[in-house]
Amino acid sequence: MKTNQESLELRAHSAVPWVVGSILGGCTGTPLVIKATSSWYREIELPNFTPPDKIFAPVWTALYGTVGYVGWAIHNAVGWKSFALRFYAFHYVLNLxxxxxxxGLQRIRAAQVLNFFLLASLGSVMAAFLSISPLCSILLTPYFAWLSFATVLNGAICRLNPTVKGYNEAMLQAGIQRLRAEAGKRAGL
Known part of the structure; x- marks a missing residue:
C-alpha cells in the first residue's frame, strides 16, 4: 500500500508532462517573436506602458506552467470527456x-480580435472550472489579468499603427526589413 507521501510524489510526477508540455507549446511562437522584436517591432510605435521585452518570457513561462498544471488537475478530476476540459484545450490552441x-503575419488588428475571443473563452473556462475545482479557477486569475493587459496593449498598438487599405506600419516595417536583408544578400554576391 502506498503512503500519502508516495501518492503525492506520484501525482506530482504525473503533472510534469502537462506543465512542461504547456510551456513547450507556448514556446512554439518564440522564433517569430524573436525575429520580430529584433526587426520590424522595434520600428513601430508602441505605447509608453509597453513592458520591457525581458518581462514577457518569464511571465508567459509561469502562466503556461500554471495553465498546464490546471489542465492536469481538471483532467484528473473529470477526464477528457468533460466539456470544460475540451473547451480549455480549445482555448489553449487559440492562445497558440x-x-x-x-x-509572424503582422496582423495586429486580427490579433486584437483574437484577444477578445481569448478573454471570453478563458472567462468561460474559469466559470466551468468553478464547479469542478474552485482552486483551479482561481489559479487562472493571473493568466486572465495578464491576458487583459495584453489585450489593452494590443489595442493601443492598433491605435498607434492603424491599418489602412489592408496594411499597417508593422507590415510596412517587416517588408522594409525583408528588402534590407535581400539587398544585403545581393550586395554580398
Missing amino acids: LWAPLFF
Whole structure:
C-alpha cells in the first residue's frame, strides 16, 4: 500500500508532462517573436506602458506552467470527456495562434480580435472550472489579468499603427526589413 507521501510524489510526477508540455507549446511562437522584436517591432510605435521585452518570457513561462498544471488537475478530476476540459484545450490552441498572427503575419488588428475571443473563452473556462475545482479557477486569475493587459496593449498598438487599405506600419516595417536583408544578400554576391 502506498503512503500519502508516495501518492503525492506520484501525482506530482504525473503533472510534469502537462506543465512542461504547456510551456513547450507556448514556446512554439518564440522564433517569430524573436525575429520580430529584433526587426520590424522595434520600428513601430508602441505605447509608453509597453513592458520591457525581458518581462514577457518569464511571465508567459509561469502562466503556461500554471495553465498546464490546471489542465492536469481538471483532467484528473473529470477526464477528457468533460466539456470544460475540451473547451480549455480549445482555448489553449487559440492562445497558440496569437504569436503567429501578431508577430509572424503582422496582423495586429486580427490579433486584437483574437484577444477578445481569448478573454471570453478563458472567462468561460474559469466559470466551468468553478464547479469542478474552485482552486483551479482561481489559479487562472493571473493568466486572465495578464491576458487583459495584453489585450489593452494590443489595442493601443492598433491605435498607434492603424491599418489602412489592408496594411499597417508593422507590415510596412517587416517588408522594409525583408528588402534590407535581400539587398544585403545581393550586395554580398
